[in-house]
Amino acid sequence: MNARHPGPTSDRYRLEQMDADADLMVLNFGPQHPSTHGVFRIKLILDGEVVVRAIPYAGYLHRGVEKLLERLTFAQGVPIVDKNDYVAPMTNEQALVMAFEKLLKIEVPRRARWMRTIFAELQRIASHMLWLGTFALDMGGALGGGSGVFIYTFRERDYILDLFEMVTGGRFHYNTHTIGGNRHDIPPGWDREVTKVLDLIESRLPEYEAMSSNNAIFVARTKGVGVIDKELALGLGLTGPILRASGVDFDLRRDAPYHAYDELKVNVATATAGDCQARAQVRVAELRDSIRLVRQGLAGLPEGGINGGKPIKMPQQFKTMTGQAYVGIDTPRGELGTFVVAGGGDKGTAPYRCKIRAPSLHALSALPWILPGHTVSDVVVILGSLDPIMGEVDR
């Protein structure tokens, strides 16, 4: 790629090119390892404790979601994708449902669009909270200060899940979006609960920051570690907070508005350093901005119907033989794209092909470029800063 990132295939990292006397060790990092955020394996070639080469292996959590979507009809496919990105499940539904709506040319009512915005931002808060906790866990260990931050953020995230439970009845697998709108309307008094939770989170954010992202030890561990520069980030197709931390001011919510983002003002947080600290800063800033967006969304929530299409009554009710659609939305991890081609199933009742572009997979593809030269301790930090969700990577 360039001088700073020679790339995993360049001669510099080819094993036979390495000094024959060099005492290299192969360390299989994962798939069962406390810090790989699921089942993920990196083959690390170490010189002492310094990584010389890193070869990531994904696919341990493959469940064939894309194939399933071809087999199930449009109506049945929506609850399946909840399980992809299991930290922000609603965003999966939204990406899929929006692609289906575009394909089937169904208009979404304004209220449903605003509700989706609120849900998406709440999911972003929940996801970033979980990320902050696990990131601290990577740095402070399960038997240390990291677990403190982890449990604090988990505690507050649970209140957000309670909010979702109030609306949808599910804590994790919601199936609240349907083709054409939403399935569940917001119950009365829900906005008061949301405000309460947001106030709580906002008041406790400084505490987490004192223990993690503003802490000198945190800064020492993250500053200058795992630098992804602008060129590499763009070259690998990184999106979301990772791209923004590398100095690219790009956010789908602002630059290609969907949902109700065209009516709301999104403050896009960016940083230029591209290291783990910058990614952490961007995410914490996004957390704050999301709290603001949810408040704004609740204040402007319009009345009206929540479903512009026909509620699901039978599996074959949506049909189309022609067309294809791509929709990308900005999830907490980056651009989650869904590409659908019509004409599958029984006379077009299912997608012929449904491709999901997972941001985490692209984020992980940066590992071979940025890991060499760092120690084993940094591997954990870098992996944590990329915030990969294995369910989404392997699908």
Place this chain on the structure above:
Amino acid sequence: MQGLLRGLVYGGLIITVLMTATAWGMWLERKLAARMQSRIGPNVVGKFGLLQPVADLMKLLQKEEIYPIGADRLLFDLAPFLVTTFAIATAAVVPFSAEAVGADLDVGLLWVLALGGLMVIPVWMAGWASNNKFALIGGMRAVAQSISYGVPLVLTSLVAVVFTGTMSLSGIVKFQIEHGWLALWPPGPGVVAFVLFYMALLAESNRIPFDIPEAESELVAGITTEYTGMKFGLLYVGEYVHTMVGSAIAAVIFLGGWDGPFHIASGLHWMVIKTVALFASVYWVRWSLLRFRSDQLMRLCWLYLVPVSLGLVVFAALWRHFVLR
């Protein structure tokens, strides 16, 4: 013959009391950590979960012993016992009160430091014998860390030795009863020496923020990765005993041992209170901070702790020479 009997009695007493204290020290830590994290902690076994250590012991005793393929069996078996032995042996010279001391050696402090230094050998044995790369890296880190942090530990103890002019631990306490606690009395340097000693203690007993040998998020469980059952338990207990004895020694050297504040009601209880407070504070720190990276740890030690403790030794010598006479 009488000396042997006395030794046996004291030895048995120290092992029993120390192991019991450590077991409930673990309970204390778990409760404390739980409350810090908005949890409840052990509360099922016995009242307030007080029997939890017993239940843990029972569980560990029942577990299957597993030897990894290619493990060096002798070293693998020996390491946990040596860790615990060295940790307990240190306690022999700790004066819990004017009378309650196992062996009041003239070079008690030297004994403590020497045994603390020896701890690195069984830890490395455990890391090497496991035939596991994570354990190996953990062992290597442990050696590097123990050797590095041994230096500030010795130097800060030397501050106390220079002040008091004795290496006997009870001698140090008696001096403090006479002149005031070392952590407070030469105002400033005493506190610095205490803080440095405390940090070195955290590093020696592998506690966060200096717990890179274990580093469970990076090295799975470091040297204990391959250990199961009671051998794991012994490694674990060894660390706790080490911390406990370390806290006791910190209390002796810098906090006046069994001397009460303003000499109020001096006695064994003050020593116990100080030790438990220091022990708890180690875990307070443990559950609050993140971890350093190994190279940062080394830099912190050699660039800051060692020079500062050297300066403290010089200061102590000057103070001793010009002020105390």
Place this chain on the structure above:
Amino acid sequence: MGYLLDSIRALGVTAKNIGRKPVTVQFPKVIRERQERYRTSFALLKDEQGEERCVGCLACERICPSQIIHMSSTKKESPVTGKKRGYLDDFTLDMTACIFCELCVQVCPFDAIVMLKVPHEPGYVREDLVLTMAKLYENAEKPLTWGNGTKLMEMQEPPKPAPAQAAAPVPAPAAAPVPAAVPVPAAAPAPAPVPVPASAAAAEPAKTEAP
């Protein structure tokens, strides 16, 4: 030095949390109150006359994404109404593969299958996780969740407004989204005194358009 100060701040945070009440819910002893819409296990309902609601129309079997519902039915004369209708011979729902999507509840035209608020009890063998017809009818005694087919449908597709209001041809809610004239501020939740959130709130814009 920065390390020391920040460490002390972090110590302060943990110390502060010692004072906070533990949030742990000790599950088997304490069961936290579930939300109204919380959904886990399933039940089959009977109507007021004690007759089974399910007629074996296969709607839920067809919609189920995991394909875990299987049923068979025969047509018989009803002892209550005397009309001929379907009766279940067998109905199984395999909880081992259920993804709790609530689609079977939504599609049921007779509100026969509903979900429970209490979780399915864990079992010792796989068969314990397969809900048979007898188990499903027993489950009807347990606390039920809010949703059933009709309510879920109403929430998404509010019923046509009354004839008086519908003097002006109101477009079907399914066809075009109804833009709300004024966004309602969040500070005043549910401004109109509407007890049922879904149907009433959704019917409101139709009123504004009528004149």
